[in-house]
Amino acid sequence: MNAMxxxxxxxCLKVVPRPEEVKVNLETRTLDxxxxxxxxxPPDVNALEFALALREKHVGRVSVLSMGxxxxxxxxxxxxxxxxxxxxxxxxxxxxxxxxxxTSYTLARGIAKLGDCDLVVCGEESSDGATxxxxxxxxxWLGMAQVTYGSDLEILPExxxxxxxxxxxxxxxxxxxxxxxxxxxxxxxxxxxxIDFARLTGxxxxxxxxxxxxxxxxxxxxxxxxxxxxxxxVDRAETVERRRELLTGTPEEKARTLVERIAVYLARGTRPxxxxxxxxxxxx
Numbered sequence: 001m002n003a004m005x006x007x008x009x010x011x012c013l014k015v016v017p018r019p020e021e022v023k024v025n026l027e028t029r030t031l032d033x034x035x036x037x038x039x040x041x042p043p044d045v046n047a048l049e050f051a052l053a054l055r056e057k058h059v060g061r062v063s064v065l066s067m068g069x070x071x072x073x074x075x076x077x078x079x080x081x082x083x084x085x086x087x088x089x090x091x092x093x094x095x096x097x098x099x100x101x102x103t104s105y106t107l108a109r110g111i112a113k114l115g116d117c118d119l120v121v122c123g124e125e126s127s128d129g130a131t132x133x134x135x136x137x138x139x140x141w142l143g144m145a146q147v148t149y150g151s152d153l154e155i156l157p158e159x160x161x162x163x164x165x166x167x168x169x170x171x172x173x174x175x176x177x178x179x180x181x182x183x184x185x186x187x188x189x190x191x192x193x194x195i196d197f198a199r200l201t202g203x204x205x206x207x208x209x210x211x212x213x214x215x216x217x218x219x220x221x222x223x224x225x226x227x228x229x230x231x232x233x234v235d236r237a238e239t240v241e242r243r244r245e246l247l248t249g250t251p252e253e254k255a256r257t258l259v260e261r262i263a264v265y266l267a268r269g270t271r272p273x274x275x276x277x278x279x280x281x282x283x284x
Contacts (some may be wrong), residue, residue, distance in 0.1 A: 006060035007118040007155060007179075009051040010111050011084070012138070013066045014041040015075045016128045024234055040075060043123025043187035050153050050185055051121050052083045052193065058155055061085040063117075065110050067095055067103060073207040080207075081200035082193060088114070092212040097224030100129070104137025106222055109215040111142060119162060120182040124149055135184035145177035151189045155179070 017036035025032045051062045064079045065088040066072050076087040090110045098106065111117050120142075125132035132148070139146035145162075151172070152165040161176045167186055199205070212222060220226060245261075247254040 005157070005160070007054065007058055008060060008114070008116050009054060009062050009119045009121060010114055010117045011044070011048050011051045011062060011064045011079075012107055012120065012122040012134070013044045013048065013064050013076065013079060014123070014126050015039070015066060015068055015072050016041045016126055019127055022128070026234055038071075038075065040078075041123050041126045041128075043125065043185060043189075045123075045192045046187060046189050047121040047123050047185050048079060048082060048084065049190045049192040050150075051119075053190070054119070054153065054155055055083075058157060060118075063088065063114055065090065065107065065114070067091070067098075067106050067110070070209070073209065076207045077200070077205040078195060080205040081195045081197070083196065087205075087207045089207050089209045090215065091209050092222075094212045094217075094219060094223050097227065098222065099227040099229045100131050100133040100137060101228045102222045102226035104134045105141055105226065106215065106217060107134070108138045108141035109217050110210060111138065113210065113215060118179045119155070120144070120180070121153075122182070122184045124184045124186050132184065135182055139182035142180075142182065145179075145181040147175065147177055147181065147183040150183045150185045153183060153185070 015038050017038055021036035023032040023035075048062075048064065054060070055062050062084045063086045064076060064084045066076060067090040070089075070091055072091070073087075073089050076089055080087050088110060090106055095102070095106055111120055120135075120138060122135040122138070124135075126134070136146055136148065138144075147162065147164045147166065149166050149168075150164045151167045154163040155161075156163055156176065159176075160179050162179055162181045162183065163174065163176045164183060165172055165174050212219070218226075247257050249257070
């Protein structure tokens, strides 16, 4: 390998609604995000931090890209303020309604258009989809090696390979793969840096927008038409309300009533939730 070679790292960032503020539209069978505040997908922020740390060690450059509506551009400016070199938004009405298959295809086309990407870093999964299918899909479309659920990344310049630690149930493994490669990283795997507000408020931060025509995608492979899955039905899960009873009276009366209520369940050998109650002797 040329000793002067420096890596070009691409980071896929997704803007997602805060989970607690998302509603379900039962008629269209889609998520209603209109009134939900938006944020970067949490593990994607860890992915950006890994990319910036690798750039600091090996020089190179970091490009961030996202697929979504035009307002995503303002969020990509935040990534530039954190330290990314360039930002690209893949935005076109044709991309709407995509499941993981056309999403990974579209992102792969964007990465290919960037040219000479040595490493693609993604979050392990998105908080609004939680499939973990997009990073492996990107690797397949680009024909690159892949690593999933990474918790530590290192570029071995003398061999031009990626060394990664993967967290597994009950342990971990350390593997190396040839570059270029795609890696997904675990949420919380590192400590993301803060925004450089001087950069955010200084010279205007530009985001390049690419349409379907710019990417040269096959119209049949993007958006809803390119999706391999269809939502057949959506329903709200019934919530289970806990039993509540408000005790009234003086503190002494409340205490007496509480003892009486508990005594009933102790006599039955069950707790109020129906589970078996353990006797005091069992803890002696």
